[in-house]
Amino acid sequence: MNVLTTRTLSYLDAHREAKEVVLTVLEPSFDPEGQVWRVSVTCGPPILRRAMDAYGTTPLTAFIFALQLIRINIDASDLVNILHWQSMSDCGLPTDAEKPASWAPPEISPPEKNPGDLIVFSSQPVAYLDETGVERESALIVFVPFQVADDRWRCGITFGSATIATKIGRSFFTEPTHAADIPRMPDFFSAERLAAATEEPRPEEPRGNV
Numbered sequence: 001m002n003v004l005t006t007r008t009l010s011y012l013d014a015h016r017e018a019k020e021v022v023l024t025v026l027e028p029s030f031d032p033e034g035q036v037w038r039v040s041v042t043c044g045p046p047i048l049r050r051a052m053d054a055y056g057t058t059p060l061t062a063f064i065f066a067l068q069l070i071r072i073n074i075d076a077s078d079l080v081n082i083l084h085w086q087s088m089s090d091c092g093l094p095t096d097a098e099k100p101a102s103w104a105p106p107e108i109s110p111p112e113k114n115p116g117d118l119i120v121f122s123s124q125p126v127a128y129l130d131e132t133g134v135e136r137e138s139a140l141i142v143f144v145p146f147q148v149a150d151d152r153w154r155c156g157i158t159f160g161s162a163t164i165a166t167k168i169g170r171s172f173f174t175e176p177t178h179a180a181d182i183p184r185m186p187d188f189f190s191a192e193r194l195a196a197a198t199e200e201p202r203p204e205e206p207r208g209n210v
Contacts, residue, residue, distance in 0.1 A: 001026040001040065004063075005172040009091050011082040021047055021083065023070055025173075028059035028122075039066040047077045060122035060142050063176055068094050092173055118143040118156055121176065126159070145172045 007023045022044040028037045036055045039062040042048070052069050056062030071093045074080055085091040126140040138159055145155040153169055155176055 001029055003027070004039075007085060007092070007171065007173055009083045009085050011079055011084065021045075021079070025063070025066055026051075028062055031055075037062040039063050041066045041070055043070055043073050047079065048073050058122045058124045060124075060176055063122075064094070067173065071095060086170060092171065114158060118146075120144070142176060145176060147172075 004025045004027045006025070009021045009023065011019055011021070013019050024042045024044075026040040028039050030036075031038050034055070036057060037059045039054050039056075039059070040051045041054065042051050052066075052073070054062050054066035054069050056065050074083060074091065074093070081089075083089075083091055121142045121144045123139050123141040125137050127135055127137050130136050141158045143156045143158075145153045148154050151170055153172055155169075
C-alpha cells in the first residue's frame with residue numbers, strides 16, 4: 001500500500017539534542033472479508049516500530065481511528081510530555097484534553113461549484129430533516145485534502161453537488177477530521193445551504209486505495 005501522509009514530530013532528548021519521530025499513515029484499503037476499511041499506521045522509534053491497523057465503516061472513520069491509535073501510543077510512551085509539532089504540544093492529533101477558550105470549530109465556506117477533478121477520499125449516506133420536517137438521505141462525500149501553500153491544506157466536502165470547503169488547516173492530518181465535524185454543525189443542513197445543492201446520483205464508494 002502507498003503512503004497517504006506523514007508527519008514529523010520533534011523533541012529534545014536527555015542530552016538536549018534535537019530528535020524526530022516520523023508518523024506514517026498508509027492509504028485506506030477495503031477488506032472484503034470483514035466488509036470494513038483498514039488504515040495502517042506506524043510511529044517511528046523510539047515509540048513503536050511495528051505497524052498498527054485501524055478499522056472503520058468508511059475510509060474516513062478508519063483514518064480518524066488511526067490517528068487515535070497514534071495518540072494512544074504517544075500517550076503511553078516516555079515522550080508524551082516532550083513531543084511537539086509546529087509548537088503544538090498535542091502534536092495536532094485527536095486528544096481528550098479540554099479545548100482552550102480560544103478554540104473555534106472550522107468555518108463552513110459558502111457553496112462553491114464542484115470543479116469535478118477532486119479525488120474522493122470517503123463517502124457515506126447521511127440522514128437529515130428538510131425544511132418541511134421530512135427525513136431524507138443524501139451522500140456526504142469527503143475529498144482528499146490538497147495543498148494550497150507551503151503550510152496550508154484544504155479539504156472539500158459535497159452534499160448533493162455543492163462543494164463546501166473546511167477552514168484551511170496546517171496539514172493533511174488536520175483537514176479530514178475537520179470535515180468529519182462539519183455535518184454535526186447546526187447550520188450545515190439549513191434550508192439555504194440545501195437549496196444551493198442539487199441532487200446528483202450518489203457516487204460509488206471507492207474500493208481499494210484512494
